[in-house]
Amino acid sequence: MKLLDARGLSCPEPVMMIRKAMASGENAYQIVVDNPTARENVTRYAVHQGYQVSAEEKDGEFTLSITK
Amino acid sequence: MGLKKGKTEILVAGLVIGIIAALLVLFGNPVNMGFCIACFLRDTAGALGLHQAANVQYIRPEIIGLVLGSFLLATFRKEFSPKGGSAPLTRFVLGFFVMIGCLMFLGCPFRMILRLAGGDLNAVFGMVGFVCGILLGVFFLTKGYSLKRTYQLPALEGRLLPIIQVVLLVLLIAAPVFIHFTEAGGGPGALHAPIIISLAAGLIVGALAQKTRLCMVGGIRDVVLFREWKLLIGFVAIFVSALVCNLIFTAATDGTYFTLGFAGQPVAHTDGLWNALGMLLTGFGCVLLGGCPLRQLVLSGEGNTDSAITVIGLVAGAAFAHNFGLASSGEGPTANGKIAVVIGIVVVALIACFNTFRKDTAKA
Numbered sequence: 050m051k052l053l054d055a056r057g058l059s060c061p062e063p064v065m066m067i068r069k070a071m072a073s074g075e076n077a078y079q080i081v082v083d084n085p086t087a088r089e090n091v092t093r094y095a096v097h098q099g100y101q102v103s104a105e106e107k108d109g110e111f112t113l114s115i116t117k
Numbered sequence: 118m119g120l121k122k123g124k125t126e127i128l129v130a131g132l133v134i135g136i137i138a139a140l141l142v143l144f145g146n147p148v149n150m151g152f153c154i155a156c157f158l159r160d161t162a163g164a165l166g167l168h169q170a171a172n173v174q175y176i177r178p179e180i181i182g183l184v185l186g187s188f189l190l191a192t193f194r195k196e197f198s199p200k201g202g203s204a205p206l207t208r209f210v211l212g213f214f215v216m217i218g219c220l221m222f223l224g225c226p227f228r229m230i231l232r233l234a235g236g237d238l239n240a241v242f243g244m245v246g247f248v249c250g251i252l253l254g255v256f257f258l259t260k261g262y263s264l265k266r267t268y269q270l271p272a273l274e275g276r277l278l279p280i281i282q283v284v285l286l287v288l289l290i291a292a293p294v295f296i297h298f299t300e301a302g303g304g305p306g307a308l309h310a311p312i313i314i315s316l317a318a319g320l321i322v323g324a325l326a327q328k329t330r331l332c333m334v335g336g337i338r339d340v341v342l343f344r345e346w347k348l349l350i351g352f353v354a355i356f357v358s359a360l361v362c363n364l365i366f367t368a369a370t371d372g373t374y375f376t377l378g379f380a381g382q383p384v385a386h387t388d389g390l391w392n393a394l395g396m397l398l399t400g401f402g403c404v405l406l407g408g409c410p411l412r413q414l415v416l417s418g419e420g421n422t423d424s425a426i427t428v429i430g431l432v433a434g435a436a437f438a439h440n441f442g443l444a445s446s447g448e449g450p451t452a453n454g455k456i457a458v459v460i461g462i463v464v465v466a467l468i469a470c471f472n473t474f475r476k477d478t479a480k481a
Contacts, residue, residue, distance in 0.1 A: 057266025059203070059407050059421075060335075061342060065258060068343070085196050086330055093120055094343055109198065 053080040055087060056110060063087040064094050067115070071098060076117040083110045091115075123329075124347050130325040131354025137318045138231055138355070139362030141179070142374060144310035148383035149235035151359070152179060152322070153228035154410035155219035156384075158428070159435035159444075160306050161285065164297050167432065168439035172304025174297040176289040178312050180414065181282040182319015187327040187418025188279040189320075196327075199275025201422030204264040207468055208406060208423050212430025213437070214461035215402040215410065220435065220444040221395025221458050222246075223385055225410045226333035226403070229396065230352065232385060234359035236377035239385050239392050246393030247400040251337045254404025254469070258342065262405065262473040267423060275420025278428065286316070305384055323415060332412040334403040384447065391450040391458070398461045405469055 051070055055063035063082050070078055078100075082088050088111045092102045095115045105112045138151030150156060156173070163174030191197040219225045222243045224232060229247065232240035254262075288296050289312065299306030309315060325331065329351060336349035363374040379387050386392070403409050406427055408416065413431070416424035438444040443454040 057200075057203070057268060058263070059267065059423075061258065061338065061407070062263055064343060084198065089123070089330070090345075093123070093345065093347070096120060097343070097345070 050077045050079060051075050053078060055091075056081055056083045058082075058087065059084070060086050060090050064090050067091050067094060078115040080113050080115065081110055082113065085111075087111075088113065124350055127329040127331060127347055127351040128354050130329045130331060131351035132358040134322050134325060134331070134351075135234070135355040135358030135360075136362055137322060139234075139359050139366065139374070141310050141315065141318055143366055143370070143372070144314050145308060146310050146315075147305045147308045148374060149232045149237055150224075150228060150305070150384060151231055151318075152411075153224050153231070154180070154183075154414060155216055155225035155431070155435070156223075156228065156305070158216070158410070158431050159220065159439070162432045162435045163299075163306065163439065166295065166297055167436035170439040170444075171297070171306075172299055173306045173439070174299045175306040175309055176285050176296065177309070178286065178289060178315035179319040179322075181286050181289075182316045182321075183323035183326070183411070183414045184279055184282045184418045186320035186323025187415040188276075190324040190327045191419040194328075197275065197420045199270045199272050199420040199422065200267040201270050201274065201426070202268040203266060203423050204472070205423055205426045207264060207472070208427045209430035209433070211402045211406050211465065211468060212413070212427035213434035214465055215399050215406070216431045216434025217438055217443060217454075217457050217461045218395045218398030218402065219410070220438045221450055221454050222392050222399070223445050226396075226399065227355075227409070227411050230333065230356045231359055232382070234356050235363055235382075236375045237382040237385055238377065238379050239382060239387055239389065242389040242392040243396040246395065246397035248337060249393075250397035250400025250402075251334060251404050252341065253397075253401045253466075255338055255341050257469040257473045258338075258404065260473045262469060264405075264472060267421070270422060272420075274422055277422075278417045278425040323418060326411060326415045327418065330412075331415075333409040334400060335408060335412065337400075338404055386445050386447055386449040388445075388449045391445070391455060394458050394462070395445075395450075398458055398465065401462070401469075402465045405465065405472075
């Protein structure tokens with residue numbers, strides 16, 4: 050499980066971050082974002098890449114668990 | 118979250134926005150200028166006396182509506198979040214030069230679509246430059262370009278730009294003597310829909326853009342970077358619906374809202390090279406900013422003060438452009454404007470390089 054912190058980053062940076070991480074070919078990632086746009090964009094990208102995504106919100110931050 | 122739903126939403130929003138843009142022209146805005154974020158910020162800057170070009174001075178209610186529409190919906194959806202601190206001065210400079218690029222071309226990316234939908238083929242050159250600029254920006258994004266993170270700020274900080282819009286609305290309605298308005302027949306600044314219609318149009322489009330994250334730059338950027346078509350659907354939908362409306366209005370009224378060709382297009386010039394270079398600068402700068410001028414207004418409404426600074430950069434760019442003869446006119450670009458665009462491309466490229474290839478010494 051690879052952990053990524055994309056808090057404070059605006060799009061497309063969180064998506065760039067997960068894209069770069071996915072190049073390593075792992076099966077599970079966890080990425081924390083702090084705005085709904087980043088949540089939507091990262092989710093959309095991961096789903097397109099064939100991953101499943103579940104999101105948890107806490108205090109305005111979203112933890113996205115991305116698994117194959 | 119349904120991915121398909123998102124695409125349908127932005128398709129419908131784009132179609133509605135195209136119709137609203139065409140209607141604004143029918144109600145009095147300049148032709149092919151139902152919306153133009155660059156032109157409207159420029160007009161507002163003129164109304165406030167920040168430049169003295171008497172033909173382009175009017176507080177445009179569309180801008181007020183866009184920010185407030187986004188602010189109200191973001192607040193309602195609990196997405197209002199005051200934040201900032203991601204290289205604000207760099208964003209100001211980028212905003213400044215994005216405006217220089219827009220005023221070389223005579224329109225922001227939004228108006229570029231509307232010009233295409235009005236048959237203005239000069240915008241094809243703009244589009245070519247725009248795509249090239251976006252590709253330049255994308256190159257730096259893939260190499261690690263970043264303006265670093267934002268931080269949470271006090272609520273008032275995020276509400277200031279929306280509050281300023283309310284003040285502008287009061288000034289527009291009260292029309293005190295120190296606010297400049299282009300006199301009837303005096304130029305594009307005198308052409309405008311009634312205040313209430315422009316304001317309502319801005320509010321609706323601002324809310325739609327907040328909901329769908331519509332962005333003219335993001336559309337092409339995301340297709341190139343991620344093969345993600347969602348935002349581009351909005352872009353194309355605006356074009357299609359504005360085109361259809363223009364054709365219908367031309368057939369059904371005495372006015373002409375669609376003329377295919379290069380020469381004699383409203384508020385446009387025929388210098389292809391500089392149309393392209395202007396939009397190259399705009400596309401490049403906007404990718405580095407993370408969104409087009411419309412998106413910056415919408416993000417400002419959501420409490421993003423970095424975007425608010427960008428908007429102020431756009432306004433400053435507009436004021437400089439008209440104070441120093443950098444803006445084009447229907448006659449074509451100016452020598453000063455060409456120099457400014459070249460300087461702009463160099464400055465934006467340097468900003469891209471420094472924020473891509475720097476060695477981080479400070480700990481975040």
